[in-house]
Amino acid sequence: MNISEPLITQVEHGTITSVPGVFTSSCHCGIRKAKEDFSVIFVPGDTDCSGVFTTNKFAAAPVAVSKKQLEKNRNINAIIVNSGIANACTGDQGVANALKTVELAARYLNIPEQNILVSSTGRIGRQLPLDKIEYGLQHCIRNLGSENGHNTAKAILTIDKHPNEFAVKVSWAGKYFVIGGIAKGSVMVEPNMATTLSFIATNAKISYDLLDKLLFDCVDRTFNCISTDGCQSTNDMALFIANGESGIEITEENEELFGLFKQALYVMLEDLCLKVVEDGEGATKVIEIAVNGASDKNEARSIGKKIANSILFKAAMYGEDINWGRIAAAIGSFEGNIDTSKIDISCGGISVMKNGMSVGFDEDGANRLLKERHIKFVINMNSGAGFARVLTNDITYEYIKLNAFYKKQQ
């Protein structure tokens, strides 16, 4: 094996601080009870940053502020994240508080305000307590470190059970770079251009316009293809910072390296997505819905999401009942023109509907497949070349418990 052979490998216990030159710190500043609720992600020096944001009309103050910051400047050194309060539906005061957070962070980090982004998650309609934020900033900045990624992955969660973190190492020409990230999933996981809070970093060097292109494309195929409950969040954002520390520069001209970088980013986002869906609000199963043969990619994804968002289908999955009629009904609710007499459905290789009609199949055998933790359905529209893959999970008693009694768990 040639030592300079390109290679993508998973970093063991990888997280955002697996990326050289990335430092984080988290603490409990008192925004919510007991759990850590405040984090600083710090990437000093020259960087390129890209972000995608929720399209919800009630986008939170930190979304509005971070979007504006990124419009002016792409050299981002710090992301300030709090859990417990979303700072959404908080009007001018909410925006002022987000800006004040930026101002305080700039003072304590001794960097320009324009180099700082903010991100929040938690309950809507409450103002940020600035005194606690200031305490959090002081405490976190004193304790920034390159070993703190796991802790920060936990601190950004709300009711997720497990931290979502991942890193890949890409070897190239005797050198290597790392892409690492963390994500907060669960609750309102149905993205529109973005989802959840996710923070990704790399020590490759890559211009922000190329970063935009890659992030939009990869998010579109990953985070935009998962759905936990069909609800869209006010606070979603995915931020990606590249610090160039490795000395490896990604350009479109170097096609092989560019392809590797893109593949590594995709693998990483895909893993974070899978973790978010696995952890999705009391889920017991991950369900993959592959839609083939649609007239185009958008139709395929829309149909995949119709199924993924059918709570009747999700309840059937929890009950391990191959009630594929609920899939047909969900497909049939698609607004566009589709030819139902061409549609096939199969589950784990067992054909359950062919040409829009039930086919005789071993129901008990199919129901046994549903006992697995990962279930795959393939829908073939037999009408074109459009393809999409959507990940979702089942809906369980635990979902109701988590979301009906959310406040008591904060």
Add this chain to the structure above:
Amino acid sequence: MNISEPLITQVEHGTITSVPGVFTSSCHCGIRKAKEDFSVIFVPGDTDCSGVFTTNKFAAAPVAVSKKQLEKNRNINAIIVNSGIANACTGDQGVANALKTVELAARYLNIPEQNILVSSTGRIGRQLPLDKIEYGLQHCIRNLGSENGHNTAKAILTIDKHPNEFAVKVSWAGKYFVIGGIAKGSVMVEPNMATTLSFIATNAKISYDLLDKLLFDCVDRTFNCISTDGCQSTNDMALFIANGESGIEITEENEELFGLFKQALYVMLEDLCLKVVEDGEGATKVIEIAVNGASDKNEARSIGKKIANSILFKAAMYGEDINWGRIAAAIGSFEGNIDTSKIDISCGGISVMKNGMSVGFDEDGANRLLKERHIKFVINMNSGAGFARVLTNDITYEYIKLNAFYKKQQ
């Protein structure tokens, strides 16, 4: 009080057979276990019939057959209804079986085939057992009666807990007519032009084109404004038969009588809707969402439904938690242009959001309101005159139980 004064009154224990000249019968023919599963609704003589049907692309065979029947002929004398098998995704065989049901019914009732409609509800993808259907027809036709409405209201149910039935009596000029109906709700209650199975009859005389107009309008304001789980059914239909038995004729020229008839129909459908929502799949609460001040009626209804279909919102209602941020997030996911800075939300008279911002309010007081069985939210978009009212319910542990383990309850 003038004896000829117009008056709409509720018929005590009213149902479809409260309408003179309407006969029904139900029995257990063996399509499903234990529960009655087969019904005949018989309205002899000259009639006018109107129907609205699901727009699901996987519309069931009985929907296709009944739509075709109604295109050819509006003098309908019988509706044959089975529960347990939906006869959806059953291809040509399914259509042939629905037509065979019509043929058999015509033979045993001794009426033309074209005067018969069919309707099914239950599991998708299974063929109707024609031997059992034939037994059911013979048995039911022998036992048709004007006292059987309550029994038929039960026989058409699937996992509804309570029969949904209602009748109103309209006195006019010393005479009166009745409008009575039954509905099967629960599971996939989010209509598009229709919902559930509902069968309505009146002994007023009214032409089918006027009936169409009134039924479409009233269904649009009632059944099209409820949502239990956001899933659209393959089998929904609402059928309305008028036999003219009362001698009272409804025409547009007689504006007062026309208005009364329309009002009575609306009251009746509204009551059936309320019962469907109250009974909706383990619900503990009925939630009314009034959207005012939208740019038009359609925007108001779309926004109302975004809220009604947010399972996060519905879970919060079950938990009696005034988590209005989930309402804001649902409104914000509306695709059209809205000005969030104008939007107000109140719950039972308590303002919780004003101009798109949280307002200080007594959270414990608001949460106490949520302990009621009926909860009302008012959303004011403050942008126009569009209004809609949407009814929904909470999502509970019982919903999961009913829908995950549906098969075991059949």
